[in-house]
Amino acid sequence: MKEGPDIAQIGALIGDPARANMLAALTGGRALTATELAGVGGITVQTASTHLAKLEAGGLLAQRKQGRHRYFTLADEAVARLIESMMGFAAGRGHLRHQPGPKEPALRKARICYDHLAGDYGVRMLDSLIGSGSIDAVGDGLALTEKGENDLKCIGIDVGDLRSSRRPLCRSCLDWSERRAHLAGSLGKALLSSFLDKGWARRTAESRSILFTPEGDRQFLMLFPIDA
Amino acid sequence: MKEGPDIAQIGALIGDPARANMLAALTGGRALTATELAGVGGITVQTASTHLAKLEAGGLLAQRKQGRHRYFTLADEAVARLIESMMGFAAGRGHLRHQPGPKEPALRKARICYDHLAGDYGVRMLDSLIGSGSIDAVGDGLALTEKGENDLKCIGIDVGDLRSSRRPLCRSCLDWSERRAHLAGSLGKALLSSFLDKGWARRTAESRSILFTPEGDRQFLMLFPIDA
DNA sequence: GCGATGCTTCGGTTACGATCGAAGTATGAA
DNA sequence: TTCATACTTCGATCGTAACCGAAGCATCGC
Structure with missing residues (x-):
């Protein structure tokens, strides 16, 4: 069989x-x-x-x-997606290896997922982009709107460049810590890159967590507000 | 670590x-x-x-x-999705257990995937629904249109009932044999159920394949045409 | 050239888990 | 009650793979 x-x-x-x-x-x-x-x-x-x-x-x-x-x-990215989806699944089953070490909170706040932002900040960013009408969430898929394309240009991201790659622009990726979607795809990558380039945040040497500077934190939260 | x-x-x-x-x-x-x-x-x-x-x-x-x-x-369905996604991944890597037994062609044509239709016919159905404007494919997500809702009512599927469940209505599921998406979610389930109820097809005892009757085959292909 | 570093290959040990026979429990049929 | 079926638990065997020490390559710096 x-x-x-x-x-x-x-x-x-x-x-x-x-x-x-x-x-x-x-x-x-x-x-x-x-x-x-x-x-x-x-x-x-x-x-x-x-x-x-x-x-x-x-x-x-x-x-x-x-x-x-x-x-x-x-x-390739398919492997990353497989691993993350298994993590999401495992987290849902409660198959956690509770190791509440000091790094955990930082990981939950912001971490890198292959090449894009995940954790609380990743989820917040996507929520904000959807809330402001920059991204349409249809079913379980995501699509950039014209407004979104313009807004992104203002912060220095040229979507045209991204479209030329074969990789999908927007992709939702299930976050294992938040159990909600965050933004993956080439746009997700570009956004994270820009934060790092601007010096808002930096990657840590040994962990997957991403550390925001106080100023970067302020800028990020201002750029991606959440309507309470 | x-x-x-x-x-x-x-x-x-x-x-x-x-x-x-x-x-x-x-x-x-x-x-x-x-x-x-x-x-x-x-x-x-x-x-x-x-x-x-x-x-x-x-x-x-x-x-x-x-x-x-x-x-x-x-x-639950999450497990089914995990298994299918792993199958899709494995198929993409060429990790096939080539066992070209007699059942293979039937499996590729039409089979059940948890509770919805997969295989060539599953992919064709989704393509046709998108082509006719019944379903919008946005990014990698799917959404039922008003036209789609009306069309479905004509073949005896009340979308209102389906919406009441917490389960997503439309979900795309990667088909490991076709390596393209087919329709999952409660709508996918409802469609397959209706084919079985109508006697267009029946499940086989030992395999996952779904056998269409000659008449059911004709009806199915007519209902879900592909513009060449 | 030489030694140091990063990594792989080899050999042998060890431990875990997949397997099945046999016995034990539960349900149904006669 | 008695027997048959469906399944689980026990006990023991066996194979495989994870593991590490030691040795072997390759590359760098000197």
């Missing part, structure tokens, strides 16, 4: 805790070396090496050699 | 071939007994029993006792 694609293979790949941790870390979008990934997996480099080879053979990871380093990333 | 929900646990649950086969079979929407599931998993009932217990403990399955039988179903 074997029908359809082989789900067990990728399930097994994700099913190992060390590998799952590595994949989750790579959802941060940043390319990591084998040694760094061994750290997040809590294992030695030898073991990590075999895990990484398996993940690559399974099509989940891509690597690029640079000098004596090997940088690993998720193979 | 443990952050976020525990993805490894559900990955491991899906990662066993026997369990994956059972889950895939249950994506057919039909409740199956432990013995039947042992069959699809290719294992004895004892082994199946422990697998099923694990899946239930993990929140993926629900069971209901009926006499001396135990009927298992997926816990």
Whole structure:
């Protein structure tokens, strides 16, 4: 009774805790070396090496050699979406590994999800964009309006450039901490990039969390208000 | 570096071939007994029993006792979506278990996906609904139009009833065989139900495929034309 | 050239989980 | 009551894969 694609293979790949941790870390979008990934997996480099080879053979990871380093990333956005959707699912089931460490609050406030903003701030941004009529939410999909295109131009984002890529402009991505949608797609990426470029926020070295400066925080909240 | 929900646990649950086969079979929407599931998993009932217990403990399955039988179903639609999305992902990676058995063509033509129509016919139906202006595709989301609501009433589907449920009306679901979207959500369910009620098609006993009668086939193709 | 660093491969150990036979429990049928 | 069916639990076996120490490559800096 074997029908359809082989789900067990990728399930097994994700099913190992060390590998799952590595994949989750790579959802941060940043390319990591084998040694760094061994750290997040809590294992030695030898073991990590075999895990990484398996993940690559399974099509989940891509690597690029640079000098004596090997940088690993998720193979493409589809992998990131799969991981995030599994996180969303797991969070809904209460399969949490409650580890209320100090980083948790920062993660919930703002973090990177592959290449766009997630967490409370990510959800707030999308809500605000929808509230102001910049984005239409139809069904479970998102579409940029003309007004939205103009507004974005004012803050230095040229949507025309983004459209030329094959990647969808707007995509909703389920946030595992907030359990609501935030904005992904090339527009989501562009927005986060602009915040970083402007110096409103910066990425942290070891975590997926994004730290806003006091000034950046102010600007962000002003730019994306929520009607109470 | 443990952050976020525990993805490894559900990955491991899906990662066993026997369990994956059972889950895939249950994506057919039909409740199956432990013995039947042992069959699809290719294992004895004892082994199946422990697998099923694990899946239930993990929140993926629900069971209901009926006499001396135990009927298992997926816990809810979220599980079905997770499985289907993993299938779509796996299909995209070429992780196919090529088993070109006789049932394959029937499965590709029309099959059930949790509770709605998938396969070539499922994709065709959505394409046709979009083409005729009954459904708006915005971004990656779907929305029923007024015209669509009227058209559906003509074939005996009252959208008002469907709206009352908390479940989304339209949802797009990636089809692993066609690699394109088909219609899920309560509307997708209602449409398939109506085909079955009308006697246009029937479900098969052992497989997920849906068999159209010659007359049903004619009616279906007429109702959902494709502009070439 | 040399040593240091980053990573992979090899070999051997270990532990976990998938598996099934056999026995035990529950429900239904006769 | 007795037997049959559907399923679970127990116990034991077995295979696989995760793991790490040690050794082997490759690349960099000097």
